[in-house]
Amino acid sequence: MNDFLSDKIRRLEEYLPNTEILPIRLDANESPYQISDALRKDFEDLISPMEFNRYPDPYAADIIGAYAKAYDLPPDHIVCGNGSDELISIICGSFLSKGDAALTLSPDFSMYEFYSGLAEAKPEIYRKPDGITIDFDAVLFEAGRSSAKLIIFSNPCNPTSVICPRDVILDLVRRAADIGALVVVDEAYMDFARSDESVMKTEILDSSPNLIVLRTLSKLGLAGLRLGFAVGNTGLIRAIKKVKSPYNVNLVSQAFGAAALSRFGEFREKAETVKLETARMYAELIPYSGVIGFELPEPDTNFIYMKFPSDEAPLSIWEKLRDRGISVRHFKSQSALRITAGLPEENAAFIREVTEIFADLR
């Protein structure tokens, strides 16, 4: 035991990302597509004149300007982070004080609880009654009961792939303001949504004093650059800028991100293909959901969620897929699998293999 560790570090449950690389990777919600040759050439041209001896722009003006243009937002409503993970960490670490209640939902992205724990906030968890659907009146009730300072969740949800309508989110944001809670809506997967339910609109942000939206370029095809964005009214964004480390986004990511966003159409096009592929995989799985006995919510983004009554089947399917060179995400505590849409041929291989595995289960 190391005597120099704080209790909060000792208490933390480590997040262990998957490091096993299988031929078909459908486990991390990344884009299966490489960047275009033209963009790769842009990256190459950007590298040689770079001044690596200098710190990067602390305000990340170019990348923020490019993001603002791509999403039709005022640049002063945006702050850039080293992935949205960093922004979650900054928000939890600075908007929460020790002992403040932070309300997360379950199942949802595990890092919310992780970073609120690191901030020594009091974890409050709203458990989705069927593991999939959210009753926002109940969320608000929990927030009020626990005097939550922060409510944070993903929309569309990782891992269930279910989206919540904009009106419902806005109603929550308004009612949360009345009880003094900041609402962070993590829209990491909104670029693949079947219907746009985003609350990342200037007029919404300007009339919502307690709303921060999180976005990322990771899912669109640039996970390696680590570029996330927090978007909100200027007061909230100024507060995040005040507490972030000055040079949090490196030189290369800022320049490459801005260049990529100037070819944003290429990313949008690929996102459309991913959406079609997700819908196709879902359609192929529907006939098995009743026979095998898993729940299969209609996917609202780039992955599919299969929830089983117990963990025996998903564990066995996950192992067998791994043996066949396909990695998907297994959630033991949810008795569930999450499958990210890959390339058309990868998805076809997944469907072929999983249906063979289903045949053995019956």
Ligand code: PMP
């Ligand atoms: N939010 C959600 C809901 C996610 O699933 C992820 C990635 N797993 C992130 C944020 C983090 O994204 P980034 O790569 O921008 O740090």
